[in-house]
Amino acid sequence: MILQLIITILFTWVALVFVEDSTLSAQKSAAGSKSGIAGTMATHHPKGWQFTMPRGEPLKGRAVFEKYECYDCHEVRGESFPYPTSDPGPELTQMGPLHPREYFTESVIHPDAWVEKKYRSGNGGSKMLDVNDRMTVQELVDLSAYLASLRPPKLAKSVTAVGKVVAVIPQNREIVIAHEEIKGVMDAMTMGYKVSTASQLAGLTAGDSVTFTLDTEKRLIVKIVKVKE
Numbered sequence: 001m002i003l004q005l006i007i008t009i010l011f012t013w014v015a016l017v018f019v020e021d022s023t024l025s026a027q028k029s030a031a032g033s034k035s036g037i038a039g040t041m042a043t044h045h046p047k048g049w050q051f052t053m054p055r056g057e058p059l060k061g062r063a064v065f066e067k068y069e070c071y072d073c074h075e076v077r078g079e080s081f082p083y084p085t086s087d088p089g090p091e092l093t094q095m096g097p098l099h100p101r102e103y104f105t106e107s108v109i110h111p112d113a114w115v116e117k118k119y120r121s122g123n124g125g126s127k128m129l130d131v132n133d134r135m136t137v138q139e140l141v142d143l144s145a146y147l148a149s150l151r152p153p154k155l156a157k158s159v160t161a162v163g164k165v166v167a168v169i170p171q172n173r174e175i176v177i178a179h180e181e182i183k184g185v186m187d188a189m190t191m192g193y194k195v196s197t198a199s200q201l202a203g204l205t206a207g208d209s210v211t212f213t214l215d216t217e218k219r220l221i222v223k224i225v226k227v228k229e
């Protein structure tokens with residue numbers, strides 16, 4: 001009885017393996033002929049080939065950006081374009097340093113290729129304006145150059161701001177300040193900052209109004225004085 005069972009199982013297994021094997025080899029031969037084509041194609045363009053855009057002129061690209069009113073949806077920090085009115089896409093100076101020209105070309109002519117989740121429209125695609133039937137190739141070249149040339153505007157090395165002391169933590173050489181907007185650097189917020197020398201904290205207590213100078217690169221307070229009220 002048990003032997004019979006074992007034999008049945010063995011038979012089924014052998015049969016299964018055989019069937020699987022024959023489908024596999026059928027698939028393999030199909031794939032083989034496909035890879036044969038790919039193999040031939042590979043010999044037709046240089047190894048490591050990549051699509052490249054001609055260099056283009058960023059300044060002309062800026063004019064293209066204006067012409068197509070890309071600023072309707074995109075802020076470009078440091079530029080004088082009108083501020084986006086509705087449904088904005090990402091701010092663009094952040095992106096310049098991160099991508100090659102060709103990435104921007106693709107963003108413009110094939111925006112659906114890659115859409116960050118939070119920007120996806122109802123159908124999962126991009127909400128970008130379609131310009132493919134209007135933009136000339138030269139415009140596209142220059143626009144790509146412009147987008148790739150964007151850099152976040154340089155911050156002033158140091159800025160002065162006003163705020164109220166929330167806490168003083170001498171052992172960390174730190175002070176927590178609720179400050180107003182520091183234009184171009186950060187919004188109004190409560191934040192802890194290191195001070196350059198511990199002696200700067202002397203005489204400061206929570207509730208004091210202060211004026212302070214911040215090194216924007218190091219996020220370090222280099223000077224802080226109590227404001228007499």
Ligand code: HEC
Nearest residue numbers: 068070072073089090107111114115116119126127128129
């Ligand atoms: C109707 C609003 C709208 C207009 C107009 C628009 N965009 Fe966009 N754009 C978006 C949105 C939304 C995204 C983010 C979704 C995506 O990646 O497609 C985006 C993304 C981008 C990106 C970044 C893509 C990425 O992968 O991060 C670039 C670059 C860009 N747009 C350039 C342009 C240029 C150049 C124009 C003008 C020709 C333009 N956009 C016009 C809405 C718009």
